[in-house]
Amino acid sequence: MTPYLYLLPFLLLFLVFVVYPVGYGLFVSLHRWDLLAETRPFVGLEYYRNLFDPETPQSQFFWNSMKNTGFFTLISVPLLIGASLGLALLLHRPIFGRAFFRSVFFLPGILTVSVMGILWRWMFDNQIGLVNAVRTDLLGLQPLPFLSTEGLAWVPVIVGTVWWTIGFNMTLYLAGLGNISQSYYEAAEIDGATPWAKFRFITWPLLAPVTLFVFVTTVLASFQLFGQTLVITSGGPNRTTQSTIQYITEEAFSNNQFSSASAMAFMFGLAMLIFTYLQFRIMARDARGEG
Template sequence: MTVTQAPPTTTRTPGPRRRLNLEPYFYLLPHALLFFVFTVYPLIYGLYISLHRWDPLNPQMPFVGAEFYRNLFTPDTPQFQFFWKTLWNTTFFTIVSVPLLVAAALGLALLLQRPIFGRAFFRAVFFMPGILTVSVMGILWRWMFDNQNGLVNAAAGALSQMQPIPWLSTEGLAWVPIVVGTIWWTLGFNMTLYLAALSNVPESLYEAASLDGATRGQQFRYITLPMLAPVTLFVVVTTALASFQLFGQSQVITNGGPNRSTQSVIQYITEEAFTNTQYSSAAALGFAFGLMMLILTAMQFRIMARDVKEEG
């Protein structure tokens, strides 16, 4: 009878515990502090203000719950009347300006991608307005569309003896200097993005399509547009968000007039807070508008990302 000996059990000596490396967190600490102080804390405190009747001169701040949010859906309140009106104004500006900005930027990029004389100069000319502040841009276009002495009316009168058009004091027409000025001001950034994307499209694709008999229009439709789809997604989303943040252009050019026809929703929120001193109401309006923008951006990104994926 053979007896098998069990293998000797070896006890593993526990090694030194791995110490947590805190060095990366110290590098992140300054940004985290700034993010908390200037983003997280204002959001939390703003939500607190929107749920209370807040007055900086009164220590008593009674809790009112969703009262200021309900005002947005109560037809008899000024918040209902002006918030939805200015939201439509902002939406109208976005619907008009975004397609023009995207199409004009793509068209200019296609023109300036070609080896033409002075290409670098023209690229700089179209990009330079973007370095101006919104106040400078607004004053410039307000002067150009002035009702009496504006450059546009002066040129029209010199060419066709037309009477001065009251651009800034006529509902509907007041949007023209805002939209045109915004396109002139922000066109260069989108154009630069498209130029960078066009330089990454392989020339071999166009050569192969040309050998197969594809026209320039077919090459643009089946090669250029699909290859630019990710950049177009980025341009459309960022341009739409920037357009919904309309404030400085309408503030400087038309001051929201005439009859609030060009007043943006951010202008109204600012007026509610600093002119009407309704800080809690303005905070509620701001949170409601921010939530709308989050939902809209998520929907827009989801739809366009699906299209980009299908094209890819």
């Protein structure tokens, strides 16, 4: 019984803060949940069916938010991986002030999402933003209404997110670069390999496990987009930057549709579980040397 007693505290916390909320959320999604009503009738899968009925606003807004979240993930993940790898390659070299620059690129990650959002909302403000001030005063160009134009509203969200989170991925790549033996590069130099050849045939293959981990964690974090769009664009204009979690929150706490919001949360969670399962299959295959 000794090992089980050591596991008991974690088990209790897991049951209280994970199993119970998930089960209660499932229970809510199967009932017409009205806080002011005396009865909450069982409706089965009604709220799940609404998500696949194109005539319902829940279906339209939910899948639109899923599309927005997918677009953000598709654009931000390659930027976060490519930029962080590039920074890691630069700061892995013995340059002057290397520790200082590593700290500079990592420090934005300690900011809260509200601070980051307010900063980048001000940077891209339609009237008084720094970006438009540079465009008008230094370049002589007309200001662009970033926050009120469909398409352009994604610019501060994506740029701000990359600036905010690039330091964590950079640190992971720096750790991976530090584990690569210099003997590989010395042998490549003897063979006359170019810098590109060293990167292609030594650095990139040996960083594959790190890249896979960075890819999985970055995609999962991007799918959980919420604070950036809430603070910077408020989901606008015309819901074009509204993320899935942001719409679920609106459905629950603004529209008081807790059952519908719970059904959306479970659908979104199912999509995340499927993606996570596929990624773990890839990781397992890579660990066995099959990929």
